Amino acid sequence: MCSRLGIDTGNIKSVVFDKSFNTYALTSLIDFFKNCSGLETISGLEYLNTANVTDISYMFAYCSQLSSLNLSNFNTTNVKNMSCMFYSCKNLSSLNLYESFNTANVTDMSYMFAYCSQLSSLNLSNFNTTKVKNMYSMFYYCSQLSSLDLSNFNTANVKNMSYMFNKCQNLSSLDLSMFNTANVTNMSDMFAGSSTLQTIYASDNFVVTGITNKNYKTGLFTGCEALKGALPAYDKTKTSSDYANYKTGYFTKLVVRNGDERYGVTGETTKLTVDNLALDDDKDFVAFEPFAAKAASYSRTMTTGTTWATLCLPFDVSLDGKNFRAFKLLSVDVDVVELEELTTSIAAGTPVIIKMNEGETELNFSVANNEIAHEVVSAADGDYQLQGIYTQKVFDKEADNNCYIVKDNKLMNPAKLLENTNNKTVGSKPFRAYMIDNSTAPAAGAKMFSIGFDNDATTAIDNLNTIADDNAIYYDLQGHRLNAPQKGINIVKRGGKTMKVIIK
Structure with a gap:
């Protein structure tokens, strides 16, 4: 830009873009600041309209005095050429391109x-x-x-x-x-x-x-x-x-x-054996094949008052003496998500929903000489599945409306979670799980399921009410009618729906 105007680019120390510059719909930024060897600061880059730009090659080339650049508002959706963009920016020590740069067409x-x-x-x-x-x-x-x-x-x-x-x-x-x-x-x-x-x-x-x-x-x-x-x-x-x-x-x-x-x-x-695998909510975990760990650990501190949560770890977890109860997805009806309690252990890679004991906020796991599962074993029932994750995941309010995330004592889709906010996405940390509705018309489904868990340990998630209501009829597996749900497997008919409920 400067060289085209006949300006001595070496003497320019500062460039400021006014808000009015946003009205210029540029299509190319080739050589825009090229050879501005004395340039130290650029302000107002957010007013540089780059929505239609296809070429930003050599844009900052030879800006040898620039130490940092804020490109957080750059729209690079249509850019095809980024060659030599920062060529010979010899003093550039800070450059954050993580959030702003769309390079899909480059x-x-x-x-x-x-x-x-x-x-x-x-x-x-x-x-x-x-x-x-x-x-x-x-x-x-x-x-x-x-x-x-x-x-x-x-x-x-x-x-x-x-x-x-x-x-x-x-x-x-x-x-x-x-x-x-x-x-x-x-x-x-x-x-x-x-x-x-x-x-x-x-x-x-x-x-x-x-x-x-x-x-x-x-x-x-x-x-x-x-x-x-x-x-x-x-x-x-x-x-x-x-x-x-x-x-x-x-x-x-x-x-x-x-x-x-x-x-x-x-x-x-050669098969890999890791001496110490320390998993953490701030670290994404990706394994490309099975391996062994001489020691593996994971811990999590929950917000005080948390009762329900999810968990998915790449090693076996014994439930002996643990301060929570674990449940796997058993079946899903239009109104009910049914869970089955695990009593001995959680197999490596298995996503579960957990219920913390009263007053407990800490999860701590430590195993020795354990095989580490590189894949998650999804628990599925027809169109529904409980999907575990080892890495952070971002859910979009519109695109992921068929996903349900545990919040308090609810399973909510992103639209429900974010309905009173301006946010468009919600994130999940690693080593958790979420439920997916893979039916052909998930948008017509429930936005939220309430987790029902009473003193008789009815393990069900219901978006209408609890299982025990005046409209429900109960049978045992032999077809005998019951006055009320009994311990074990019950067949429950309510309206036009028939479901299986396990009471521990």
Whole structure:
């Protein structure tokens, strides 16, 4: 922008956007601040209307005095080109792109952060890279970068990854476990010069079969002296793409992601055993295959007065002496969600609804020498299922109206939970569960179910009333009519509905 106006860009120290600037519907921001080498601050970026912009390449290139950028209001929905966007922003130490950037239509990210030599961390886990074809030199010479989250990168359409992490001299590990490189045709010097890089996590989808030009297979690991995987130590004669694997090369197969912690294996047949797996509500847990833990633990403090909650853990839980009762989903009718109490243990990966004993607010679990389940065992009845989660989940008020979350003594869908607020989403922490209605017309279903639990331990969730009412007729399994529900299995008829109720 400045250079096009004939302004000496090197003398500009501050740029301020007025509110009136919002009326300009720009379609391109190519070179907008390029070569503003003295620029220190940009204010009012929220007034920069980017809704129709398709190209922001070189937008901040060579802004070598910028130390931070607030792009929280950037609308990048239609952007296709982000190449060299922050190229040579050598003083940029803070860059938050987690909440604002929509990259769903971007095809080119080459050199995007190249020479951002003061950036120490980047969280790009929200980036949608489904359409990206070019990641050439994307993080080239990010020499201070020590934390880089690419855990959700979809690289199925990327063709060029050459020099992508070249000279990232402060990175000790990289999680590329989601990388699919089937269409990549160039990987030359991909990690070269990253001298402190010790571990690269990758999966079987990291392949080099699409690279036919031998020059594009060379030098991937040149100068990566700290790197080891199946190869126990760096070998300067083994730096080509032939060693981009976890069986005979420098990679490690990722088995567990627990927050910022990573655990993996190398070689052909090794099974992972973790010494201490400490699960926490602030850490997403993802396991790609079963493994063992010498010790595993989880704890949760609930708000005082909490009675009902949900739980789903990846290891077996004994119910002996516990300060809560656990129930699994048994069946669902139009009016009733029926639960069955578990009395001995909760199997690994099984989602349950729990009832805390009176006055209890703490959950504490600790097991030794336990197999850890990498998958959740969903409890289902027809169109309904109780779904466990190991990672945080955000429910949308409109899109997730068929989901029910435990709140107080209710199961509510997001619309009901948020009906008196301006919020559009509600979140759930890891190691919990929610109920899903998978019927063809879930919008016509109940918005809320009340949890009914009386002294006779009737285990039912009812969105109308309790089971015992004047309109209900009761039978035992042999068909004999009962005056009232009895302990054991009861057949209950109410109106045109027939259901099974278990009383413990």
